Amino acid sequence: MTIRQFLRPDLSDLNPYHVEQPPHRFKLDANESPFDLPTELREDIANEMKNIQFQRYPDPSSDALRTELSEYLGVDKGQIVVGNGSDELIGYLVLAFGRTDACVSFPTPTFAMYHILARIAGLKAVGFPLDDQFNLNEDSWQSHLDANRLNLAFISNPNNPTSNTFSAEVIRKTLSRSDALVVLDEAYCEFSGKTFFGELNRYPNLVIARTFSKAYGLAGLRIGYLIAHPEIINEINKVRLPYNLNRFSQLAALLLLKQHVRQAQKSEFSLRIQAILKERERVYAALQALDGVYPFPTDANFILFRTESHADKWFQHILDCGILVRNLSRPGPLLNCLRVTIGTPAANSKFLEAMASY
Amino acid sequence: MTIRQFLRPDLSDLNPYHVEQPPHRFKLDANESPFDLPTELREDIANEMKNIQFQRYPDPSSDALRTELSEYLGVDKGQIVVGNGSDELIGYLVLAFGRTDACVSFPTPTFAMYHILARIAGLKAVGFPLDDQFNLNEDSWQSHLDANRLNLAFISNPNNPTSNTFSAEVIRKTLSRSDALVVLDEAYCEFSGKTFFGELNRYPNLVIARTFSKAYGLAGLRIGYLIAHPEIINEINKVRLPYNLNRFSQLAALLLLKQHVRQAQKSEFSLRIQAILKERERVYAALQALDGVYPFPTDANFILFRTESHADKWFQHILDCGILVRNLSRPGPLLNCLRVTIGTPAANSKFLEAMASY
Numbered sequence: 001m002t003i004r005q006f007l008r009p010d011l012s013d014l015n016p017y018h019v020e021q022p023p024h025r026f027k028l029d030a031n032e033s034p035f036d037l038p039t040e041l042r043e044d045i046a047n048e049m050k051n052i053q054f055q056r057y058p059d060p061s062s063d064a065l066r067t068e069l070s071e072y073l074g075v076d077k078g079q080i081v082v083g084n085g086s087d088e089l090i091g092y093l094v095l096a097f098g099r100t101d102a103c104v105s106f107p108t109p110t111f112a113m114y115h116i117l118a119r120i121a122g123l124k125a126v127g128f129p130l131d132d133q134f135n136l137n138e139d140s141w142q143s144h145l146d147a148n149r150l151n152l153a154f155i156s157n158p159n160n161p162t163s164n165t166f167s168a169e170v171i172r173k174t175l176s177r178s179d180a181l182v183v184l185d186e187a188y189c190e191f192s193g194k195t196f197f198g199e200l201n202r203y204p205n206l207v208i209a210r211t212f213s214k215a216y217g218l219a220g221l222r223i224g225y226l227i228a229h230p231e232i233i234n235e236i237n238k239v240r241l242p243y244n245l246n247r248f249s250q251l252a253a254l255l256l257l258k259q260h261v262r263q264a265q266k267s268e269f270s271l272r273i274q275a276i277l278k279e280r281e282r283v284y285a286a287l288q289a290l291d292g293v294y295p296f297p298t299d300a301n302f303i304l305f306r307t308e309s310h311a312d313k314w315f316q317h318i319l320d321c322g323i324l325v326r327n328l329s330r331p332g333p334l335l336n337c338l339r340v341t342i343g344t345p346a347a348n349s350k351f352l353e354a355m356a357s358y
Numbered sequence: 359m360t361i362r363q364f365l366r367p368d369l370s371d372l373n374p375y376h377v378e379q380p381p382h383r384f385k386l387d388a389n390e391s392p393f394d395l396p397t398e399l400r401e402d403i404a405n406e407m408k409n410i411q412f413q414r415y416p417d418p419s420s421d422a423l424r425t426e427l428s429e430y431l432g433v434d435k436g437q438i439v440v441g442n443g444s445d446e447l448i449g450y451l452v453l454a455f456g457r458t459d460a461c462v463s464f465p466t467p468t469f470a471m472y473h474i475l476a477r478i479a480g481l482k483a484v485g486f487p488l489d490d491q492f493n494l495n496e497d498s499w500q501s502h503l504d505a506n507r508l509n510l511a512f513i514s515n516p517n518n519p520t521s522n523t524f525s526a527e528v529i530r531k532t533l534s535r536s537d538a539l540v541v542l543d544e545a546y547c548e549f550s551g552k553t554f555f556g557e558l559n560r561y562p563n564l565v566i567a568r569t570f571s572k573a574y575g576l577a578g579l580r581i582g583y584l585i586a587h588p589e590i591i592n593e594i595n596k597v598r599l600p601y602n603l604n605r606f607s608q609l610a611a612l613l614l615l616k617q618h619v620r621q622a623q624k625s626e627f628s629l630r631i632q633a634i635l636k637e638r639e640r641v642y643a644a645l646q647a648l649d650g651v652y653p654f655p656t657d658a659n660f661i662l663f664r665t666e667s668h669a670d671k672w673f674q675h676i677l678d679c680g681i682l683v684r685n686l687s688r689p690g691p692l693l694n695c696l697r698v699t700i701g702t703p704a705a706n707s708k709f710l711e712a713m714a715s716y
Contacts, residue, residue, distance in 0.1 A: 003562065003589045006455040006508060006539050016595035017418065033413040046404060054610070055391040055575035060375065084442050087599045095478055097364040120453055120597045122480060150364060181364050204361065217413035220605035231361045237374035239478045241445045247578035248606045252412070 025322035026347040033217035078230040086224030094121040103148035114154040134162035163298035190215035192299035311336040321354035383680035384705040391575035436588040444582030452479040461506035472512040492520035521656035548573035550657035669694040679712035
């Protein structure tokens with residue numbers, strides 16, 4: 001009896017996901033919010049938690065949370081499905097729409113899970129290389145899509161890890177294709193201020209993915225959602241695990257939204273986004289002023305930058321100064337590239353000191 | 359542009375999971391624990407929650423929880439993977455080991471997710487009918503497995519919804535096959551006192567699935583785990599979402615286990631299991647004494663019973679008395695069958711009153 005005979009040959013080169021976490025004082029590697037939950041919200045959650053019946057299964061449709069989201073966004077709740085992080089929802093998209101004659105297409109470099117989850121679903125997955133400024137060349141991207149009978153296109157916008165947004169015109173052209181289901185991953189849209197949300201009615205093939213993990217600081221609770229045509233949402237629900245979002249996460253996201261909506265434009269979260277954007281400007285300018293360091297334009301809560309050489313040494317030096325960033329350097333388009341998340345002003349200053357002392 | 363062209367033809371008859379939840383006073387339909395968390399544990403969780411950094415991603419390997427589990431169980435932590443409920447882990451099993459020449463086999467009637475998740479993974483899934491006492495006939499089950507080159511066999515033991523355990527000899531014969539990977543779903547094993555845990559070393563093709571949702575009363579938080587050979591666990595980790603178990607659920611399960619281990623045999627949870635078993639005996643005897651009601655033998659925290667006729671009317675009458683049970687009646691082996699979860703003594707008495715007053 002050997003386990004090997006049961007393994008899928010097409011996944012033989014897949015490895016378990018692994019992120020190095022060497023010791024550090026400041027964590028600027030995962031595009032997380034530097035802010036913990038507002039005190040008032042923490043207290044709300046602690047109070048409401050007293051009423052959670054932990055022994056009962058969660059609401060399978062996350063109805064209260066979806067209702068609050070639908071009011072917040074101004075769409076019908078039949079256009080929303082929530083998940084245990086966007087990751088889970090991406091997995092459902094490739095499963096629900098994973099026809100054998102479809103190709104999962106995405107500009108590269110980008111978020112690794114599109115490729116990984118497509119392969120696990122047994123689908124053809126082909127990355128399309130961005131140009132040397134990480135822009136999406138319209139003509140060749142369209143030719144790439146032309147080569148397939150059907151496309152599941154994943155576009156991270158702003159794109160992780162390149163931090164830029166793509167031309168709205170290129171995205172619109174993609175949406176106009178009758179052979180493409182287009183998933184726009186707007187995980188970082190609160191930092192770009194750009195969204196295709198307003199175009200959902202125009203494009204029935206548009207799926208928008210959002211998350212509470214970045215601007216809203218709930219990465220630890222894993223809550224993402226999709227907004228799309230109800231017909232698409234219904235198909236996702238067919239392949240969704242019935243109780244995919246636990247009671248506590250449903251509650252926390254609901255209370256966060258209620259507080260955010262109640263406080264309107266001056267909400268703690270809006271102020272935090274502003275603070276991050278201000279810090280981003282400061283960090284970007286400081287990086288630009290350094291010799292041999294080239295930051296790419298950013299529309300997100302992180303900055304990708306290239307060092308003239310020896311990114312590994314830069315990474316180690318920054319780490320020796322107590323700051324963990326993400327080392328993305330490997331032969332190819334990200335050679336000598338590091339990614340830094342915008343943190344608290346103190347963390348950012350420490351990072352900039354480390355950069356300056358290399 | 360039409361969504362339909364993107365849909366998988368093989369899933370065209372799949373429907374979103376749906377459970378009716380008509381109004382009721384006593385919920386005895388979902389095999390949940392009737393007990394909320396012990397007060398001391400609730401306080402521990404509330405205290406420790408103050409230290410959770412919600413804005414940070416959870417530990418992708420759930421290391422602290424797996425370490426505690428490995429000490430509790432006495433196995434290496436490399437033999438354990440935790441998930442967002444057993445459902446998620448069943449989904450990973452059919453994805454990781456879902457060779458196109460493998461068949462997902464399971465005795466029926468059983469837990470619906472084996473079939474559903476196998477189909478979503480694109481695998482052949484064939485149920486094998488239990489006999490009229492819901493036992494697994496050894497010879498025909500072996501012939502069923504013989505018909506496939508490779509088998510992913512799922513055996514719920516005790517079986518949901520039939521509530522019995524299968525012959526250990528039949529399970530051992532299944533485990534002895536060199537062409538079968540055998541997943542024993544022991545979600546209810548705390549109520550049967552029977553487990554194949556001790557035979558993990560003997561059978562490298564054995565995967566045991568466990569959950570915190572039933573005896574441990576954490577259904578609302580979605581925490582399941584698999585115990586198996588490290589090579590199997592490693593393959594699951596390749597297809598597992600990196601951050602599948604959120605921070606709060608990791609914490610709650612960890613604290614529950616610590617308390618349970620600290621209190622040893624007299625733990626609140628052990629006492630609760632004893633209380634449920636005592637109530638099960640009482641409910642079973644009372645059902646047996648009723649005319650036209652035939653309970654099946656049970657090794658779980660629920661009882662399946664057949665009514666002589668008109669199960670739908672029985673169901674409605676019980677519901678009219680304020681008690682929600684699960685109506686499983688449809689043409690076939692479960693015709694006129696209802697399933698009742700053992701609840702608090704008060705709820706059970708109300709249920710028995712309802713039954714007696716039909």
